[in-house]
C-alpha cells in the first residue's frame with residue numbers, strides 16, 4: 001500500500017475540506033475523543049521529520065544530545081535509536097537494523113483528545129506539546145500513545161515528550177538530534193513549503209516512505225526512508241538486554257536501572 | 260527469508276498508572292453496583308429487598324467515599340486536581356468523569372443520609388458524641404420525604420450509569436493498547452463489579468452480625484428460614500453476574516479467534532506465547548469456574564450457606580484481579596519494542612502500602628458508620644438488635 005500517498009491525500013482533503021466547512025468541522029469536533037481545534041504556532045507551517053535510515057549508523061548521538069538538551073530523567077528518553085541484530089536463518093548472515101524513534105507529531109494524535117485538562121495540545125504547525133504548568137500528571141496521554149513516545153518525567157511529575165525542540169526551532173536552530181546526527185539521517189522541515197529539503201525529499205521518495213503503525217490511523221509525521229516492513233509494528237524480536245539474569249532466573253540488572 | 264531478530268537497545272518503559280488506578284476502578288465499581296442492589300429496597304420500597312438494601316447502602320457509601328482518594332493519589336500532581344474544573348474538556352472521557360464522579364458520590368451519600376436519618380432520630384437522646392452526631396447529622400426532627408428519597412435515588416442511579424459508562428470507555432477508547440480497545444471491556448467491568456459488590460455484601464452480611472442476628476430470631480428449623488432471603492438473593496445476583504462475565508469473556512475470545520475484530524485479534528496476538536499471560540488466563544478461568552460452581556452449590560444446598568462469605572471473598576478477589584490484569588499487566592506489553600516489561604509490586608505508597616492504605620481508609624469509613632449510624636434499623640430493620648452482645652457473635656449454620 002502506498003502509505004505516503006494515502007497520507008498526503010488525506011492531508012490535502014483535510015486542508016481543503018477544512019477551509020470550506022469550518023462550522024461543520026467544529027460541530028464534528030464536539031464528539032467524545034474527537035480532535036479538538038489546534039492552537040498556537042504558525043498555521044502556515046507543518047513541521048515534519050524524515051529519517052533516512054540508510055544514513056543512520058546507530059551511534060546514539062541524537063539520544064545523548066536530546067537527553068542533555070531536554071534534561072530528561074535517567075532511563076527515560078524523548079528519542080532513542082532502537083537497535084536490532086537480524087540473522088538470516090538460512091545463511092547465518094548478520095545485519096544491524098537501527099530505528100530512531102521519537103514522537104511522530106501525528107496528524108490525528110490519540111494523545112491529544114484524551115487529556116482531561118487540555119495540557120496536551122497540537123499547535124497549528126503540527127507540533128504536539130504539553131503545557132507542563134497545566135498537566136495534572138494523570139498519564140492518560142502516556143497510555144493513549146501507541147508508540148510509547150511519552151513518559152511521566154520523574155523530576156517534574158508531568159507528561160514529557162519530544163517537541164521537535166520547538167524552543168530551538170523558534171530561535172532559528174535545528175533540533176538537538178538533527179544538529180548532532182553524524183550521518184545526517186534526520187531531516188526536519190516545513191512540508192507546506194515546497195522548496196524545503198524535506199518537501200523535496202518527500203517528493204523524490206514518495207513511494208518508499210513509511211510510517212510506524214499506519215493501521216492505527218494516527219497519521220504520523222515522522223517518515224522513514226529505507227524502512228523494513230517488519231519493524232513497522234511491534235517487532236517479533238527477542239528482547240536482548242532486558243534479560244540479565246542469574247542462573248536461578250532472577251533478574252540481575254538492567255542497562256537503565258537506578259543509577 | 261526467515262529472520263531471527265534480537266533487540267539490542269531499547270528503553271524499558273515503566274508503567275504510568277500505578278496500583279492506585281486498580282484501587283479506584285475496584286472501589287468505584289463496588290460503589291455503583293452496590294447502589295444498584297440498594298435501589299429496589301431503599302428507593303422503590305420493595306420489602307423483599309430491604310435487608311439487602313441495608314447492607315448495600317453501607318457498601319455503596321463506604322466505597323464511594325474511599326474511591327476518589329485513590330483516584331487523586333494516582334495523579335502525579337494531585338494538588339492540581341482543580342485543573343479538571345478550571346479547564347473542563349468535554350471531548351475527554353476522563354474530564355467527563357471528573358464531573359460525574361462528585362455527583363455520584365454526593366447523591367449516593369445523600370440517599371444514604373435520607374434513609375439513615377430516620378433510625379438516627381432514635382439516637383438523638385443518647386449521651387456523648389454518638390447522640391451529638393445524631394442530633395447534628397439528622398438536621399432536625401422531620402421525616403425524610405418519600406419524594407426526595409425517590410428523586411435522590413433516581414439521580415444517584417443516573418449518575419451510577421454514567422460512572423459505569425465513563426470508567427469503561429475511558430479505557431476502551433485507547434486504541435494504543437489493543438487489549439483495552441474493545442467494547443467488551445466496559446461490559447466486563449460492570450459484570451465483575453457486580454461480582455465484587457455481591458462478594459462485599461456477603462462478607463458484610465457475615466461480619467456485621469446481620470446474618471447471625473437474623474438467624475437467632477428465626478424459627479430454628481432444619482430448612483433455612485424464609486426470612487433468610489438475603490443469602491438467596493445475593494447468591495442469585497452473583498450467579499447472574501458470573502454468567503454475564505463468562506459470556507462476555509467467551510465472546511471476546513471468540514471474536515478474537517475468528518479475526519472478526521482486528522483489535523481483539525491484535526490483543527490476543529500481543530500476549531500469545533507469553534507463559535506469564537497463559538498462567539494468568541488459566542488462573543482467571545479456574546477462579547471463575549470455582550466461583551460459579553460454588554455459588555451454584557450454595558444456591559442448591561441452603562444448609563451450607565454459612566460458607567457464603569468465603570465465596571464472597573473469592574468474588575472480591577475476582578473483581579480485584581480482573582482489574583489488576585487489565586490495568587497493570589496490560590501496561591507491561593510493549594508497543595513499539597519487543598517483549599514485555601516486568602512490573603513488580605513495590606512496597607511503598609505507590610505499591611503495597613498504598614493498597615493497604617486504601618483498604619484501611621475503607622475500613623475506617625465503615626467503622627465510623629458502624630459507630631454513628633444505626634444502619635441496621637433503617638428501612639424497617641429490627642431496631643432492637645444490639646450492636647454486639649457477646650452471645651450474638653456465634654456464627655450459625657443454616
Ligand code: SF4
Pocket residue numbers: 102103104105106109110111112128144145146147148149150161218
Ligand atoms: S507519537 Fe504519540 S505522543 Fe506523539 S503525537 Fe503521536 S500519539 Fe501523540
Ligand code: SF4
Pocket residue numbers: 114115116117118119120130134135136137138139140141142158159
Ligand atoms: S498526563 Fe498531563 S498531558 Fe497527559 S493527559 Fe494527563 S494532564 Fe494531559
